[in-house]
Every structure is written in structure tokens, then in C-alpha cells.
Amino acid sequence: MLDNQKVIAVLEAIGAAVEAHKEYLTELDQPIGDSDHGINLARGFQAVSGRLPGMADADIGTIFKNVGMTLVSTVGGASGPLYGTAFMRMGMTVGNTQELSMDGFLKGLESAVEGVKQRGHSTVEEATMLDAMVPALEAMKAAAADGKDPKTVLEAGCQASWAGAEHTKDLVATKGRASYVGERGLGHQDPGATSFSYLLDAVRENL
Numbered sequence: 001m002l003d004n005q006k007v008i009a010v011l012e013a014i015g016a017a018v019e020a021h022k023e024y025l026t027e028l029d030q031p032i033g034d035s036d037h038g039i040n041l042a043r044g045f046q047a048v049s050g051r052l053p054g055m056a057d058a059d060i061g062t063i064f065k066n067v068g069m070t071l072v073s074t075v076g077g078a079s080g081p082l083y084g085t086a087f088m089r090m091g092m093t094v095g096n097t098q099e100l101s102m103d104g105f106l107k108g109l110e111s112a113v114e115g116v117k118q119r120g121h122s123t124v125e126e127a128t129m130l131d132a133m134v135p136a137l138e139a140m141k142a143a144a145a146d147g148k149d150p151k152t153v154l155e156a157g158c159q160a161s162w163a164g165a166e167h168t169k170d171l172v173a174t175k176g177r178a179s180y181v182g183e184r185g186l187g188h189q190d191p192g193a194t195s196f197s198y199l200l201d202a203v204r205e206n207l
């Protein structure tokens with residue numbers, strides 16, 4: 001169970017993780033994109049970080065919605081609207097609550113994934129962030145259904161997320177900028193799948 005203070009702390013940790021891996025994420029975006037993914041996300045989470053102190057008394061749904069709106073207006077690129085939508089959907093599903101359970105988190109993530117699919121007109125196996133998000137969600141749902149504790153659930157999710165990110169090397173991108181390079185993108189790991197894996201790692205490490 002996370003209360004809103006803890007949610008804010010986890011969001012701070014996500015921002016720190018994005019900042020720490022900014023260069024690597026941007027490097028991944030070089031051969032198949034325009035070398036800005038880490039820079040884009042770091043700008044967005046920097047803005048989020050500035051607004052989090054003002055959200056100390058907000059309910060958890062509102063916090064996530066505000067994070068999403070901040071990301072939409074500051075990240076830019078394809079990933080801004082997509083991550084923004086993900087956090088906004090998460091907030092709508094979580095709703096006006098002061099406590100977030102694992103079940104609530106997974107339901108929220110499920111609608112975040114749906115939001116990315118709709119907004120991006122995309123699905124799995126297209127070498128995008130969804131190739132990390134979907135396997136991570138499935139693994140966490142399975143672990144939770146098995147009655148595993150939250151730490152174990154998150155560990156399963158992170159493992160599946162990184163495996164999914166790795167798998168994007170074997171995929172020809174059909175969405176976003178990476179689709180322009182076609183088969184030349186083979187062997188390159190998708191930046192968005194990688195950033196999502198760092199986000200989930202930050203959640204796991206700060207539970």
C-alpha cells in the first residue's frame with residue numbers, strides 16, 4: 001500500500017533515474033531516431049519534480065493526472081504525448097484515493113498501456129515502449145494472481161520489461177521515427193522500451 005507521500009517519493013525517484021540514464025537513452029535514440037529521447041524525458045521529469053511539492057495534499061489519481069499533463073506539455077517528441085497519456089490514464093483509473101494497492105497499480109498500468117496503444121495506434125512487436133510495458137504488465141498480473149508479495153511482483157515485472165526491451169533488437173520498427181530506418185534498425189534496442197524499464201526499476205527500488 002502506498003500513500004500519496006510515498007507516491008510522490010517514487011515519482012521523485014523516477015525523475016532521478018531518468019536523469020541518471022539520460023545520456024544512455026539519448027545514445028540509443030541516435031542510430032534509429034534523432035538522439036533526443038533521454039533529453040526529452042529528463043526535461044519532462046525535471047518539470048514534474050518542480051511541481052511535486054505542490055501536490056503533497058492531492059489524492060493519488062490527481063497526482064498522476066498532473067504528472068501526465070506536465071509530461072505532455074514539456075517532453076515533446078512522440079514519447080511526450082505517449083508517456084503523458086500513460087500517466088493520465090493511470091490517474092483516471094486509480095481515481096480519488098489516498099492509498100494505492102498493488103491491485104490498483106496494476107489496473108492503472110493496464111489502462112496506461114491501453115492509452116499508449118490508442119494514442120500511438122500501436123501494439124506489441126513494433127519495437128516501441130509497448131514491448132516492455134505489455135510483458136511487464138503480464139508478468140506482474142501473473143505474479144500477483146499467484147499471491148506473490150509486491151516486491152516479488154515488481155521484480156517479475158522488471159525482469160520481463162528488460163527482456164522485452166532486449167527483444168526490440170530483433171524487431172523492425174513499424175511506428176514512430178525508428179520506422180524510417182526499417183531493417184537498419186535491427187540490432188538496436190528501442191529507447192522508449194528502455195526508459196520504461198528504468199521507470200519500473202525505480203518503482204521497484206523505492207517501494
Ligand code: ADP
Pocket residue numbers: 029033034036037038040041076077078079080082116119120121122127128129130175176177178190191192193
Ligand atoms: P521522437 O521519436 O519523436 O524523437 P522520443 O525520441 O522522445 O520521440 O521517443 C521515441 C520513443 O517513443 C520510441 O523509442 C518508442 O518507444 C516510442 N514511440 C514512438 N512512436 C510510438 C508509437 N506509435 N507507439 C508507442 N510508442 C512509440
Ligand code: MG
Pocket residue numbers: 029033034035036037077177
Ligand atoms: Mg527521438
